[in-house]
């Protein structure tokens with residue numbers, strides 16, 4: 552492919568608007584299936600953002616303080632930044648208000664550490680008495696704070712962490728998720744691989760924490776009846792592994808024909824580059840959940856990512872007007888590409904906006920606020936319209952089998968093109 556430099560947001564916008572090439576699909580119809588510690592302020596208070604523009608809500612202009620728990624350092628730091636940006640973009644598009652209330656965002660740095668996450672959550676709930684909290688990248692953090700939100704009846708909108716149980720056995724009337732369960736992308740790519748790839752022996756690799764193990768389990772489940780063999784697995788330490796060579800040696804020795812890998816953020820960059828540098832890229836098929844090659848890591852991965860196939864509920868190439876508006880506005884606002892993490896957080900803001908539109912009760916009545924949030928039907932997301940399962944509060948949404956291809960005008964010349972619509976993927980629930 553002929554590569555060209557994309558020098559400005561304007562040309563990028565043209566690229567996004569003008570995509571008519573392979574990998575662009577329309578919205579699909581439903582088918583089957585911180586440094587925080589007790590001595591430091593938790594949050595950076597960034598609001599209220601001011602301005603009118605939002606339809607009047609039931610709150611009569613009372614300030615709404617929203618806590619956002621994210622990593623701002625470590626492997627997942629860029630994901631946290633993307634989530635703050637996505638939430639902010641929705642606010643900016645709505646005059647700084649949600650449901651007619653000026654919003655004050657309170658940021659809390661959690662790293663990917665459950666103990667720090669719990670301290671931030673306690674502070675948000677007990678000291679700051681924030682009526683609603685969102686964010687959370689890591690499954691370990693989500694599992695660590697789940698009981699506190701449930702016991703205190705404070706609404707939590709998880710905008711990334713996929714820990715299955717948060718919307719299965721440990722689901723709560725006050726907990727919602729605008730992202731995915733770990734099962735959804737891992738099972739869907741596993742099922743696709745079992746049915747479509749002529750590779751019979753697989754190696755699983757994922758970081759050694761809750762999300763890595765849940766992704767591995769979902770992939771195994773997809774293969775259980777397919778007559779394929781998982782020959783070996785490896786779980787490198789999370790957040791500290793920089794050199795994947797010992798694991799890449801294990802992969803080579805296993806003589807597997809394919810590799811399923813769940814990595815995200817900085818680890819996705821290192822793993823994908825080292826997989827290529829170690830000489831495995833031309834020999835083995837590499838697949839995984841879409842975080843492996845998301846837009847936040849793809850430019851750094853470069854050609855090492857070419858051809859990797861993944862499953863996810865979004866790509867910037869989805870030919871949906873809402874997606875085009877979103878990706879353009881995001882680039883204008885922040886000078887960088889939108890990611891799935893910014894989409895999920897944008898939708899958390901939308902859930903609050905719609906859910907509280909007619910709410911005129913006490914914002915600290917968490918059960919009542921949660922009931923109002925539960926009443927929201929469809930969200931008009933950049934991923935296409937979707938809804939939360941009324942029982943579990945996990946998204947019911949289509950997934951896409953994507954492949955990293957050379958796409959003219961994309962940042963770094965690469966993009967996640969859709970090669971197959973996998974249809975609606977609904978978590979099996981408890």
Ligand code: PHB
Pocket residue numbers: 688689690691711712713714733762814815816842
């Ligand atoms: C998780 O820990 O649930 C997690 C983290 C990063 C991702 C996806 C899931 O990209």
